[in-house]
Amino acid sequence: MLVLRLFGTLFWFGLPAGFLTYAVHDLDVRDAxxxxxxxxxxxxxxxxxxxxxxxxxxxxxxxxxxxxxxxxxxxxxxxxxxxxxxxxxxxxxxxxxxxxxxxxxxxxxxxLRNTVGNDVGIIVFASIGLLVALVREFLLEDYDIPRWVGFLIGLAAAGGGVYVAFLLM
The missing domain is CATH 2.40.50.140 (Nucleic acid-binding proteins)
Known part of the structure; x- marks a missing residue:
C-alpha cells in the first residue's frame, strides 16, 4: 500500500507539473x-x-x-x-x-509560430491535474504516513517533472 501511495503521489504531482512547465515555457519562447x-x-x-x-x-x-x-x-x-x-x-x-x-x-x-491553442489546453489540463493531486492528498486517509510527507513527496515529484520537461525542450 505504501508503494502505491508513493507512486500515486509522484504520478499525480510530477506529470501535471512537467506538462505545465512545458506549456508555459513554450508560450514564453513563442513571444521571445x-x-x-x-x-x-x-x-x-x-x-x-x-x-x-x-x-x-x-x-x-x-x-x-x-x-x-x-x-x-x-x-x-x-x-x-x-x-x-x-x-x-x-x-x-x-x-x-x-x-x-x-x-x-x-x-x-x-x-510561422505554432498557435497557442495546444499550449492553453495543456495548461488547463495540467492545472486540473495538480488540483486533483492536491485534493487527493487531502482526502487520502492513511494514518501510517502523515499528509505533510505526501506534500513533500509531491513537491519533489513536481520539481522532477519540471526538470524532465526542461530536458525535453
Missing amino acids: PTYSIEGTVVGHRDVYHQSSQDSTGYTTYFITVRSATGDFEFGDEQQALDTEPGTLVVVQVSRTTNDIVSVRKNGTVVD
Missing part, C-alpha cells in the same frame, strides 16, 4: 525577442507528403533566402510562404531558439 534579417528569395520549392495509410496529404513550402550572412532555407505548411525568387523579404528570427518566427514580404506577414 527577435532580430531581423533582410534578404532576397533565391529559390522556392514545395514537397507533397502523403502517408500510405491516409488518402489526404499536405504540402510543405520551402524558400531559400540570400542575405548578408549567407543563404538559408526554411519551410512551413502555410501556402502564403511560397514566394517567387527575387522577392525582398525580412525574416524575424527568435533570439532564444534561433528559429524563424515570421517572414514579411510585399507588406504581408507570414507567422
Whole structure:
C-alpha cells in the first residue's frame, strides 16, 4: 500500500507539473525577442507528403533566402510562404531558439509560430491535474504516513517533472 501511495503521489504531482512547465515555457519562447534579417528569395520549392495509410496529404513550402550572412532555407505548411525568387523579404528570427518566427514580404506577414491553442489546453489540463493531486492528498486517509510527507513527496515529484520537461525542450 505504501508503494502505491508513493507512486500515486509522484504520478499525480510530477506529470501535471512537467506538462505545465512545458506549456508555459513554450508560450514564453513563442513571444521571445527577435532580430531581423533582410534578404532576397533565391529559390522556392514545395514537397507533397502523403502517408500510405491516409488518402489526404499536405504540402510543405520551402524558400531559400540570400542575405548578408549567407543563404538559408526554411519551410512551413502555410501556402502564403511560397514566394517567387527575387522577392525582398525580412525574416524575424527568435533570439532564444534561433528559429524563424515570421517572414514579411510585399507588406504581408507570414507567422510561422505554432498557435497557442495546444499550449492553453495543456495548461488547463495540467492545472486540473495538480488540483486533483492536491485534493487527493487531502482526502487520502492513511494514518501510517502523515499528509505533510505526501506534500513533500509531491513537491519533489513536481520539481522532477519540471526538470524532465526542461530536458525535453
